[in-house]
Amino acid sequence: xTAATASGREDTRTRLLATALQLFTEHGVEGTSLQxxxxxLGVTKAAVYYHFKTKDEIAGAVxxxxxxxxxxxxxxASRLRRRGAQIDHLLTGFVDVVVRHRxxxxxxxxxxxxxxxxxxxxxxxxxxxxxxxxxxxxxxESRAIAAHAAIVGxxxxxxxxxxxxxxDDTLRAHLVEVGRRLLGRPRRAT
Amino acid sequence: xTAATASGREDTRTRLLATALQLFTEHGVEGTSLQxxxxxLGVTKAAVYYHFKTKDEIAGAVxxxxxxxxxxxxxxASRLRRRGAQIDHLLTGFVDVVVRHRxxxxxxxxxxxxxxxxxxxxxxxxxxxxxxxxxxxxxxESRAIAAHAAIVGxxxxxxxxxxxxxxDDTLRAHLVEVGRRLLGRPRRAT
Numbered sequence: 001x002t003a004a005t006a007s008g009r010e011d012t013r014t015r016l017l018a019t020a021l022q023l024f025t026e027h028g029v030e031g032t033s034l035q036x037x038x039x040x041l042g043v044t045k046a047a048v049y050y051h052f053k054t055k056d057e058i059a060g061a062v063x064x065x066x067x068x069x070x071x072x073x074x075x076x077a078s079r080l081r082r083r084g085a086q087i088d089h090l091l092t093g094f095v096d097v098v099v100r101h102r103x104x105x106x107x108x109x110x111x112x113x114x115x116x117x118x119x120x121x122x123x124x125x126x127x128x129x130x131x132x133x134x135x136x137x138x139x140x141e142s143r144a145i146a147a148h149a150a151i152v153g154x155x156x157x158x159x160x161x162x163x164x165x166x167x168d169d170t171l172r173a174h175l176v177e178v179g180r181r182l183l184g185r186p187r188r189a190t
Numbered sequence: 191x192t193a194a195t196a197s198g199r200e201d202t203r204t205r206l207l208a209t210a211l212q213l214f215t216e217h218g219v220e221g222t223s224l225q226x227x228x229x230x231l232g233v234t235k236a237a238v239y240y241h242f243k244t245k246d247e248i249a250g251a252v253x254x255x256x257x258x259x260x261x262x263x264x265x266x267a268s269r270l271r272r273r274g275a276q277i278d279h280l281l282t283g284f285v286d287v288v289v290r291h292r293x294x295x296x297x298x299x300x301x302x303x304x305x306x307x308x309x310x311x312x313x314x315x316x317x318x319x320x321x322x323x324x325x326x327x328x329x330x331e332s333r334a335i336a337a338h339a340a341i342v343g344x345x346x347x348x349x350x351x352x353x354x355x356x357x358d359d360t361l362r363a364h365l366v367e368v369g370r371r372l373l374g375r376p377r378r379a380t
Contacts, residue, residue, distance in 0.1 A: 141356060141360065144352075144353075145347055145365065145368065146367075146368060148347045148350055149339075150343070152346040153342055153372070154339065156339075157339045157342060160338055162334075162338070163331070163335065163338070166331060171335075174331065174335040174336075175339075178335065178336060178372060181336075181371045182343070182368060182371055
């Protein structure tokens, strides 16, 4: 395989994922077929199959960049020494990822297809580690519940259609405030 | 139709819904067929069809008692005069319903079938009115976001599998606290 071919394939993959996100947003994952994706790209269904065997695989790949960013934030936070600094870094980083990928978050939140494709990696790896960092190593149930509510509250509010028109900075500030109240963190001096 | 027949049919309906909830919890709504429900009840599929035409109708009917309780709480809260009293009544009432029906809430939260069956009535009627009561009539975006986060945070945390073993009273107290922090309500003297 020449470098040009490899890069052509990479291009197709990138275009495929962008097209898929657009179609998923418009028709839902369940309402989008591999054939629709192929048609929108102007390629054959076989070309789509070359990259992905199932729609769930495509949904997973669409979500991957956001999940990778979140993973990075979790890693960074877990390397900090002070508990307060860990919570603050994870909170602002998490809110950043949610706001930056809000179209995707909205899709996850309302579409069973994406949720199913991501349920395992999301809940087990990221969800578990975020909960632990937010609630602390010896979390009592009160802290664990507040941390859980912060994670789902931030994610599902960030992706909610009624706030879709808010500017990123505004949404970000309000979501960080939601997290601070639930996690008992003071406002930062600004 | 005699009274005895009517009451027999009512019994079948009640048993049908209890059986459906059990099968939904075990296999998910998507993984449960009308035939499975009929088999578990020891009746024919035609007998199930007599009561419900589709699985979505059954999912809707399973959720109905919880939604009716919530509707009542919303009505009561909206009749109170003071804003603080409205918020407190809706908050404790909402948490009560979530905790009392947590098996159902857990099912909603993770099962596309139930979510789809309820999406319209839930989001438009209850979700909208709860948001309005929590955030106030002239809600600025900060209050609207906190109210949204409180609703989804309480519902999805109350139905989360990791808190399924907590006693009702404990879970209730922690979820009310989540709501108080987000809605800026003082703790009640106890």
